[in-house]
Amino acid sequence: xDVSKDTTESAAMTESSPDPQANPQTGSGFAGPSMAVAxxxxxxxVKRNRGxxxxxxxxxxxxxxxxxxxxxxxLGFAADKVTAIIGPSGCGKSTMVRCINRMHEEIDxxxxxxxxxxxxxxxxxxxxxxxxxxxxxGMVFQKPNPxxxxxxxxxxxSGLRLTGVSRxxxxxxxxxxxxxxxxxxxxxxxxxxxxxxxxxxxxxxxxIARALAVEPEVLLMxxxxxxxxxxxxxxxxxxxxxxKQRVTIxxxxxxxxxxxxxxDTTVFMLDGELVEVGPTEKLxxxxxxxxxxxxxxxxxG
Amino acid sequence: MSANQHSLLLDRxxxxxxxxxxxxxxxxxTTAAVLAVVVLVIVVGSVFLKGVSALSWHFLTTPxxxxxxxxxxxxxxxxxxxxxxxxxxxxxxxxxxxxxIYTTEFAPPSIAHPVRFVLxxxxxxxxxxxxxxxxxxxxxxxxxxxxxAASLALAIIMLPIVARTAQEVLTLVPGTLKEAAHxxxxxxxxxxxxxxxxxxxxxxxxxxxLAVARVAGETAPLIFLxxxxxxxxxxxxxxxxxxxxxxxxxxxxxxxxxxxxxxWAAALVLIAFVLALNIxxxxxxxxxxxxxxx
Amino acid sequence: xxxGALSNPVxxxxxxxxxxxxxxxxxxxxxxxxxxxxxxxxxxxxEVIHLAWPAIQQFGAGFVTTNDWNPVTKRFGAAPFLYGTxxxxxxxxxxxxxxxxxxxxxxxxxxxxxxxxxxxTLIDMLAAIPxxxxxxxxxxVLGPFMRDTIEPALHSVLxxxxxxxxxxxxxxxLTAAVILTIMITPIITSVTREVFETVPDDLKEASYALGAxxxxxxxxxxxxxxxxxxxxxxxxxxxxxxxxAIAVAQxxxxxxxxxxxxxxxxxxxxxxxxxxxxxxxxxxxxxxAYLGVILLIFAVIVNVIARVIVQRGKIEDFQVTETxxxxx
Ligand SMILES: Nc1ncnc2c1ncn2[C@@H]1O[C@H](COP(=O)(O)OP(=O)(O)OP(=O)(O)O)[C@@H](O)[C@H]1O
Ligand SMILES: [Mg+2]
Numbered sequence: 032x033d034v035s036k037d038t039t040e041s042a043a044m045t046e047s048s049p050d051p052q053a054n055p056q057t058g059s060g061f062a063g064p065s066m067a068v069a070x071x072x073x074x075x076x077v078k079r080n081r082g083x084x085x086x087x088x089x090x091x092x093x094x095x096x097x098x099x100x101x102x103x104x105x106l107g108f109a110a111d112k113v114t115a116i117i118g119p120s121g122c123g124k125s126t127m128v129r130c131i132n133r134m135h136e137e138i139d140x141x142x143x144x145x146x147x148x149x150x151x152x153x154x155x156x157x158x159x160x161x162x163x164x165x166x167x168x169g170m171v172f173q174k175p176n177p178x179x180x181x182x183x184x185x186x187x188x189s190g191l192r193l194t195g196v197s198r199x200x201x202x203x204x205x206x207x208x209x210x211x212x213x214x215x216x217x218x219x220x221x222x223x224x225x226x227x228x229x230x231x232x233x234x235x236x237x238x239i240a241r242a243l244a245v246e247p248e249v250l251l252m253x254x255x256x257x258x259x260x261x262x263x264x265x266x267x268x269x270x271x272x273x274x275k276q277r278v279t280i281x282x283x284x285x286x287x288x289x290x291x292x293x294x295d296t297t298v299f300m301l302d303g304e305l306v307e308v309g310p311t312e313k314l315x316x317x318x319x320x321x322x323x324x325x326x327x328x329x330x331x332g
Numbered sequence: 333m334s335a336n337q338h339s340l341l342l343d344r345x346x347x348x349x350x351x352x353x354x355x356x357x358x359x360x361x362t363t364a365a366v367l368a369v370v371v372l373v374i375v376v377g378s379v380f381l382k383g384v385s386a387l388s389w390h391f392l393t394t395p396x397x398x399x400x401x402x403x404x405x406x407x408x409x410x411x412x413x414x415x416x417x418x419x420x421x422x423x424x425x426x427x428x429x430x431x432x433i434y435t436t437e438f439a440p441p442s443i444a445h446p447v448r449f450v451l452x453x454x455x456x457x458x459x460x461x462x463x464x465x466x467x468x469x470x471x472x473x474x475x476x477x478x479x480x481a482a483s484l485a486l487a488i489i490m491l492p493i494v495a496r497t498a499q500e501v502l503t504l505v506p507g508t509l510k511e512a513a514h515x516x517x518x519x520x521x522x523x524x525x526x527x528x529x530x531x532x533x534x535x536x537x538x539x540x541x542l543a544v545a546r547v548a549g550e551t552a553p554l555i556f557l558x559x560x561x562x563x564x565x566x567x568x569x570x571x572x573x574x575x576x577x578x579x580x581x582x583x584x585x586x587x588x589x590x591x592x593x594x595x596w597a598a599a600l601v602l603i604a605f606v607l608a609l610n611i612x613x614x615x616x617x618x619x620x621x622x623x624x625x626x
Numbered sequence: 627x628x629x630g631a632l633s634n635p636v637x638x639x640x641x642x643x644x645x646x647x648x649x650x651x652x653x654x655x656x657x658x659x660x661x662x663x664x665x666x667x668x669x670x671x672x673e674v675i676h677l678a679w680p681a682i683q684q685f686g687a688g689f690v691t692t693n694d695w696n697p698v699t700k701r702f703g704a705a706p707f708l709y710g711t712x713x714x715x716x717x718x719x720x721x722x723x724x725x726x727x728x729x730x731x732x733x734x735x736x737x738x739x740x741x742x743x744x745x746x747t748l749i750d751m752l753a754a755i756p757x758x759x760x761x762x763x764x765x766x767v768l769g770p771f772m773r774d775t776i777e778p779a780l781h782s783v784l785x786x787x788x789x790x791x792x793x794x795x796x797x798x799x800l801t802a803a804v805i806l807t808i809m810i811t812p813i814i815t816s817v818t819r820e821v822f823e824t825v826p827d828d829l830k831e832a833s834y835a836l837g838a839x840x841x842x843x844x845x846x847x848x849x850x851x852x853x854x855x856x857x858x859x860x861x862x863x864x865x866x867x868x869x870x871a872i873a874v875a876q877x878x879x880x881x882x883x884x885x886x887x888x889x890x891x892x893x894x895x896x897x898x899x900x901x902x903x904x905x906x907x908x909x910x911x912x913x914x915a916y917l918g919v920i921l922l923i924f925a926v927i928v929n930v931i932a933r934v935i936v937q938r939g940k941i942e943d944f945q946v947t948e949t950x951x952x953x954x
Contacts, residue, residue, distance in 0.1 A: 166837035176828040180850035190836030195346040354839035364728035372752045434656030456929030458869025468673040519645040521652040549756020552871040584762040
């Protein structure tokens with residue numbers, strides 16, 4: 032089940048690599064700038080027959096009180112692809128990502144305007160339950176945060192339990208999630224041990240397992256490796272390469288090498304605005320915008 | 333795109349039930365909070381409404397009337413309470429702060445922990461038991477009650493409150509401050525008295541004020557330490573003195589409605605004093621926390 | 627020259643002299659103060675047992691189970707008051723614990739900041755009200771209300787249960803229990819609210835991000851994380867309820883026999899001491915002190931348990947942060 036580093040990297044670096052699960056790209060018109068949404072659930076996909084996991088932001092604005100943190104962003108995230116978001120600190124990356132699972136509005140005084148479409152359906156539509164949004168759009172945080180009062184296994188199925196899954200199914204799906212997060216082999220003998228007893232990298236993969244267990248369409252990752260050592264980081268990056276076959280992945284990162292290694296598409300943000308979006312390789316080598324060029328060559332930020 | 337592709341978002345499964353349960357919990361919690369505030373308003377409101385009519389300058393400045401006569405006040409009770417609480421504070425505050433200094437600055441953990449433990453136990457001793465203790469210790473050998481005995485009991489009740497809050501604020505004093513002093517070769521005791529204590533002063537005052545507020549309304553030990561007192565304005569701590577809590581307790585048990593009205597008025601005085609002390613204590617606490625950057 | 631200054635014999639002598647006295651003096655004084663706290667506890671235990679000794683000798687352990695308190699026959703027992711203490715404290719806890727937790731959930735998870743602060747302060751104020759005033763309110767406001775409204779209602783609906791049978795009265799177990807509930811709810815609430823506030827936001831966010839409703843987040847994160855703090859707070863409240871003498875003495879009515887009806891007058895350990903110690907002598911006074919011994923044992927056990935639970939909770943949390951730190 033280990034994917035060698037080389038395979039992952041080449042798969043991530045070159046968008047058209049012969050990934051066995053890669054799907055024929057199907058362009059679809061939408062209001063995003065300079066980018067076509069790609070990907071659809073193919074036959075070989077692990078994905079169940081639900082939505083496809085395409086996310087589109089349309090005229091998204093986010094505020095903290097009077098602070099305008101995300102300014103009129105139009106952007107699409109292709110299904111079954113990894114999209115990285117880069118930009119200097121405070122440019123609104125986290126805020127934007129947290130609008131996709133509506134975590135932004137949990138903060139006192141915070142609000143969002145505009146549309147976030149998941150497979151064409153507006154997540155801010157009044158008919159849609161915020162709890163269903165969170166289930167469809169999973170999230171992994173900067174600092175590993177397994178529930179300290181729960182065992183490894185209970186952590187993995189903590190989201191699933193809420194949905195009223197039967198006991199028997201819980202065991203299977205918990206294991207499946209741990210396998211998917213590449214953690215099963217390491218923890219199968221200590222499922223009952225506290226989740227916080229794992230190493231930092233294992234904890235983060237446990238958090239990924241926890242998010243995957245409810246089978247979301249989209250997985251948001253906000254700097255998931257910034258608290259980890261290089262070896263643990265590498266494991267997560269490999270995992271991201273595997274996971275994109277089942278979920279759309281949006282990853283915020285400060286590490287441009289990481290974006291280059293894992294992302295099919297990269298988005299560059301500045302001061303709450305979207306500056307440029309394109310295939311990762313192009314964005315890092317021949318960006319269209321001067322500001323992007325300056326940022327990726329380390330001239331500011 | 334067919335509808336079932338959005339099953340995750342639109343097919344609510346057990347969501348309806350979950351949301352309903354959540355709503356029920358939210359309503360229950362809100363109701364509980366409202367209920368608590370309503371009870372506070374009713375209690376304080378009763379005291380205020382019923383007490384304010386009997387409250388007058390005369391009531392505050394006249395000693396309690398002779399038995400069977402009306403028109404008395406609570407000046408002797410106010411003075412008696414003030415004397416007892418003041419003596420208690422003078423005993424308990426320095427000792428409490430010293431205990432805190434010992435546990436935070438000098439004692440190794442193997443001693444500091446048991447001392448904290450003892451303070452917590454002392455804090456949990458019912459005040460009526462403290463009263464029995466002082467009764468056996470002072471009233472029995474002396475053969476009569478005294479304000480001093482009451483003060484001692486109040487001091488024992490205050491001690492763990494002062495010491496525990498002092499411990500908390502002293503541990504909040506940044507270690508870097510103390511280290512800086514040590515690095516300059518300043519002795520421990522100077523560091524403690526000149527740097528640690530002044531830095532923590534706000535918090536220490538808070539703890540002391542809260543302890544004073546707590547014992548100002550304390551009634552149980554006074555019942556058998558300072559409840560048989562003479563008429564008029566008395567001030568000698570060697571004999572039993574009147575106090576506001578005992579006045580309220582006595583009047584509340586009386587069948588006379590005049591006595592009840594006087595009890596409400598005295599309660600209003602006591603509640604105003606206690607709540608005012610609490611507010612001042614909080615202000616000091618907020619200030620000292622800000623100062624220590626906590 | 628620093629070295630010069632330090633080796634200057636005059637300077638060194640002066641510094642050393644005050645410091646040689648000052649350091650051990652402060653250490654000794656503060657150590658003495660700490661020892662005093664220990665002595666006080668020991669003194670309390672000794673003195674209460676000492677005063678109770680005649681009764682302990684006379685009645686022995688049978689005191690605890692004797693359902694009688696008769697100064698004329700000189701037969702005294704703790705059973706009526708143990709019963710009253712247990713019943714009133716248990717009922718108070720039954721109401722106060724869930725109400726306090728509900729209030730804390732409201733304050734930390736539901737209320738907007740600008741409401742949370744003032745309401746939390748108001749509830750802390752409720753904790754500061756002297757119990758003699760609660761008792762006064764109990765006698766003049768709550769008691770009549772219990773007698774005229776609550777107890778008749780309970781009687782008409784649940785009257786077939788013995789505890790709700792009997793004539794409504796202003797004073798009795800139930801009125802005392804309600805006063806104790808009002809007394810300990812703010813105490814428990816202040817502690818649970820503080821504990822709830824220490825729950826890390828990232829755990830709450832993790833739960834919400836998994837699709838938890840607010841209540842599910844509370845059940846999944848806040849309650850388990852605060853478990854030991856909540857239990858500790860509740861037991862602390864129990865300790866206060868058990869030990870409260872004045873407010874209970876004011877409203878429980880002072881009967882000295884067990885009565886099955888909660889509406890009936892009764893007594894508790896602390897209240898009985900408060901109402902009789904002053905005007906008693908001889909064996910009766912010793913018996914009251916004996917009640918004090920039992921009360922003291924109760925109080926110490928309850929407080930030790932509360933402390934151990936809170937402490938264990940702290941150690942658990944500490945281990946968590948340590949492993950977290952080690953992981954990062
Ligand atoms: N809770 C908050 N309250 C008020 N303002 C906030 C809050 N969180 C973020 N902001 C502001 O919103 C803007 C965007 O913040 P955001 O956290 O989205 O940036 P970011 O790109 O994720 O930064 P970083 O790389 O440091 O994580 C910043 O100016 C920040 O100061
Ligand atoms: Mg961020």
